[in-house]
Amino acid sequence: MIENDDALERLLARDAPRPADGNFTQRVLSALPPRSQRTAGWRRSFEMATRCGLALALLVSAQHWYVASAGGADTVVALALFLAPALAAASRLCGPLIPRGFLRFFRFGVRDWR
Amino acid sequence: MLIARVVHDDDRAAFGELVRRHQPIVRGFLRRMLGAPSEYSDDVAQETFIKAHRAIRGFRGSATFAAWLCAIAANELRAEWRRRKRRAEFDDDEIADALPSADSEPGVQRDIAAGLARLSELQRAALVLCYEYGLTHEEAAAVLGCPLGTVKSHVSRGKARLREWLGCQRSNHDRK
Numbered sequence A: 001m002i003e004n005d006d007a008l009e010r011l012l013a014r015d016a017p018r019p020a021d022g023n024f025t026q027r028v029l030s031a032l033p034p035r036s037q038r039t040a041g042w043r044r045s046f047e048m049a050t051r052c053g054l055a056l057a058l059l060v061s062a063q064h065w066y067v068a069s070a071g072g073a074d075t076v077v078a079l080a081l082f083l084a085p086a087l088a089a090a091s092r093l094c095g096p097l098i099p100r101g102f103l104r105f106f107r108f109g110v111r112d113w114r
Numbered sequence B: 001m002l003i004a005r006v007v008h009d010d011d012r013a014a015f016g017e018l019v020r021r022h023q024p025i026v027r028g029f030l031r032r033m034l035g036a037p038s039e040y041s042d043d044v045a046q047e048t049f050i051k052a053h054r055a056i057r058g059f060r061g062s063a064t065f066a067a068w069l070c071a072i073a074a075n076e077l078r079a080e081w082r083r084r085k086r087r088a089e090f091d092d093d094e095i096a097d098a099l100p101s102a103d104s105e106p107g108v109q110r111d112i113a114a115g116l117a118r119l120s121e122l123q124r125a126a127l128v129l130c131y132e133y134g135l136t137h138e139e140a141a142a143v144l145g146c147p148l149g150t151v152k153s154h155v156s157r158g159k160a161r162l163r164e165w166l167g168c169q170r171s172n173h174d175r176k
Helices: A005-015 A021-031 A042-069 A072-092 A099-104 B001-011 B012-034 B038-058 B065-084 B106-117 B122-134 B138-145 B148-175
Strands: none
Touching: A005 B106, A005 B122, A005 B148, A021 B012, A021 B038, A042 A072, B001 B012, B001 B038, B012 B038, B012 B065, B012 B122, B038 B065, B065 B138, B106 B122, B106 B148, B122 B138, B122 B148, B138 B148
């Protein structure tokens, strides 16, 4: 049936699913935001800035706590116990506090294909 | 021209034409990657086009529009997988839901879909993009965020495994 790679390539090209219908086009067009919402980009930037601010506020309060207290390993543990659930709860409520694109930068462009 | 009309005038008819032209590749790619039911992959395809509309000002024309859309679709695919924490494990009946072309044998269609589903996600994505939808290896590498050599090696291994699978299926059919 498949004598060589060329035959396989031809078969794949021939049998590829190519779904197309007008209903899908209409569905996409009706799901687009109305024209008046062109400021969505500004809103996204505002949301992202708010999240970053929230993350920063948590970190700064943790730092103040550390400076105000005696310091040492027990303070670090107490801070970690406070910060971990606080950051998790904030991420849960407000979305990711650190943009995914920023994290991807540190993975050197490797995409997550699990 | 259509893209310029969408960017400058937010021309919905022009965007509709872009959707009409490119939906076979985007929906087909997602259907191959996500399997059945097709409503599920069409939801992701719809989200892909909405994101494309939002980001179309950023399209610089360094790749084809189809490859740019596929890159957005691949991002949506990863996001969907992350959201649902769903491993791409499909059974043969679900995979065969992909639409057959008019002149192909249903058995071959089914075998190809099942064979593709047995490949790793990157092998499948590379084969589907390069051979089913005609992207170049360079475009597929950009879509998948991999080095060119990695894509070539996935394509080569994927083809070998798919040929082996189709050969086994053929032998099984002949025995019956």
